[in-house]
Amino acid sequence: MAISKEAYSVLESIVGSENISDDPVICEGYRAGPGGYECGLGYERVMTKVPGCVIMPKTTEEIQKIVKVCNRYKIAYVPYSTGFYGARSHPHVSDALLIDMKRMDDFEIDEKHLYAVVGPGVIYSQMQEEAMRRGMYIVVGGGGSQVSAIANMIGDGWSPLSHRIGLPHRRILGTELVLPDGELVRLGSLALQDDPFWGDGIGPDLRGLLRGYTGHRGFLGIVTKMAIKLLPFQPERLEPSGISPHTALQLPTKRVKWINFTMPNKDSMGKAMFEIAKAEIAGAVTKVPIFWRVIAKAACKEEFWELWSKENEDTIRNFHVLRVLLIGFTSEEQMDYDERVLMDIITEIGGEARRTRPSDESWIKNADAAGMWLMCGGYVSVDYVIETLEHAIPHGENYAKLKKRYTPPLMPDYADPGWFQSFELGHQGYSEFLIYWDPDENTDGVDHFYLETSKENIRKRFYTSLLGAHQPLYLTGPAYGPNYHKWLLKIKDAFDPNSICHPPVPLAHDEFVERAEWMRPMKDWESPESR
């Protein structure tokens, strides 16, 4: 049922006529695909809908009022900050209200206590610039500099710089959450006072609930304000240089420096990561997938494929480049010490330093995730594992084997095992597996592979983080719970009794498998006929 005139006029009275529209052309501008993260695939084609109406609130109070109106008129709604997270952050039912929060871009920074309070419209690169100007930094998530910091903090929130501080949960401080019924919940120290300086508050810590492991894609309410922990950096300016597309931050190399190392084999990569972490040095430590290097070298898509065609399984198997970011947090002397320790470790393990540019093109401020689409036009990360390094490394290798069965339509990547790195100074290991395809090809195989990775995780006991809103809940819930799915659905029912906050998430992937005929043969798990 379309949004009634009466409901529209109530919503309009909340935000003003300039900030709401049900014009089909305006709404078309919010279509999920066909390009974008996980777009061009079956899930996007089957599960996403153009919104019936778009509204742009400015304040938390307006959001509360909007959500209450939605409950009164039974209007499905979806929160939306920058819209980068592809299909899963767009409406899944017809005539939904899309709540675009880009006007909520308030920003305050507390230099003394090292945190910033942001609205959903604030993006990472803005935050990073504000932080670095004051001698602090944040981890710009791999989702990209262009994404809402709040959305990324409750969804993903990691990058190679997570070597020092991994999962973002602990960097989420005082937070405001509008529940699906419009009630306002303040988390952390905000529950007691107006100061959001601390993440823990009275009662149960709801940060886990609003985030899960990798986020619920907005089906448990809307975060309208968040205090995010900033980390102490170093005082020298990282100077922007160059003209697009050749822009980079020039590094003050006595305080900030990337060094790439060629390592003799994969085991030595893992060992080096452990040793670097044990020594508690470096700001980032990561393995570099070879196709990223080729993207960086290529001036265009055509050159990428020219260079890539020279690779083969042997070159990929023998490509072991470790990338380390050194930061002189406290002084040049500390940097010098770290570098000497690093060189000792690498020499002992048999690695060799390569010539490395004294600049940063991605990661520190410009995590240019957009480049992932250059090669093929279609991209999604099918899994993230945050466990140990011993766990993370075989995860990628395992997936690489599995992927061969689905290549094509996946891009021929000669069994590249993906991206892995250390988190939390080696206390955690991270693996992310990225896949690429041409959206003009038949993509059924990509849909199959995406689901097959979930089954592989269950078979091989990989500790996936893509649960809940990312894979079929009745497949993953019993395996990872054993009652994970039951609890999640109970919470959803309790918080959202009218089931209007981004329906049918968290059962959207279950529904996709039922509705897409090419997916049905893969269904070998039990699920109730109706809920």
Add this chain to the structure above:
Amino acid sequence: MPETKVSLDVTNLDNFVYDMSRCIKCKGCTWVDHTYMPGVKFSTRCPSATRYLFDSYGAYGKMRIGLGIAENRLDYSESYLKILYACTLCGACDVGCKRNLDLEIELTLEALRINAVKEGRGPMPEHKTIAQNIATKHNSLGAPHQNRVKWLPQGIKAATKAEVLYFVGCSASYTNPEIAQATVKILNAAGTPFMLMADEWCCGNILYSVGMIDEARELAKRNIESVRQTGATTLLTACAEGYRMWKVDTPKILNMSTADLGFRVVHLVEYVDESIKNGDLKLNNRVDLRLTYHDSCSLSRLSEPWVPWHGERGLWGVVNPPLERRRGTNGVYQEPRDILSSIPGIELVETPRKRENTFCCGAGRGTKEAFPDFALWAAQHKLAEVKDVGAEAVVSACPWCKNNFAQAISKNGENLKALDISELILASVGA
């Protein structure tokens, strides 16, 4: 996978379906290049998305809507035309996208406008008036054609034959004679003989920009022939919009390369920069002013030469033969800065958004005529940045920018000056 024939021909929207379908909503078209991101203030470079806020006004929205038009899923409507035309076609989205993805956003937007006109739905009524002016009076402003050279100051004589042809343009001929007068005095000071066209007509910038391709093509043919008949080797202009029209869009709509025009197209700042560096022009007089330079879009990120391309697109979107993309990297960015820096007394300060990240003044490509409030808003938005760096004046190399800034300053009662770079050069030359 079969290869698809494709070209950069903007008269066929099918050529850009690929580009529209590959937009990933990274919004690199709207945000300032993240490397240069100045913080929470002045962080966007797309006037349309910044003013109207709905995603539909950003290139990511326009690509989705454009695809709906191309696939006949969407009807033409008033709101579609507003989204299509309340846009300065400033190229910020194009260079932003080509930082990572190489999609042809600017050409797609041009093709959508051409398609709208072809379908009888565009352009905006105000644009039709301009077209009428050009058809009857050969200028976009509707001024009497016979007054076109009234600006020529006494004591300055155009040569009957010279290497350099000064193409004045409608604005400098009628509304900004100070720019035309400064230009010829500078040429005189440098000892450069110049010609004027016997009968100069509008360059056709607005006609092309609003999608009136047939009218623009006819005018381009007439103009190019007129220039060739003069025997000039260099066409010089002091108007950024005219510069882009001559250098890029005229060859584009005639399906030829800039290199095949038969003459070189230069902007005054390129000419002056060269003249200073080879010693032909001296900037001796002091001009005490703290100012900032505004990169006019058509002189900077949109000014790279045009080369027609057609070929095939196959698996992974790879094209063959290779395509040299225009990414705005080689725009005219440094020359005006070098000129201003060489004028004694001038303190050049940069705004946070500069060069390819510049926030457009809002005037160009038919915007000012159809959406004057939006154009003025864009100028005011940019002026806030100018004030933020403590500049006393904003200097551009285009009469469109100067006029729009001047109007915004006047409306707001700002204590700022809007100047054209030719005026400062002249003041320093002292001719």
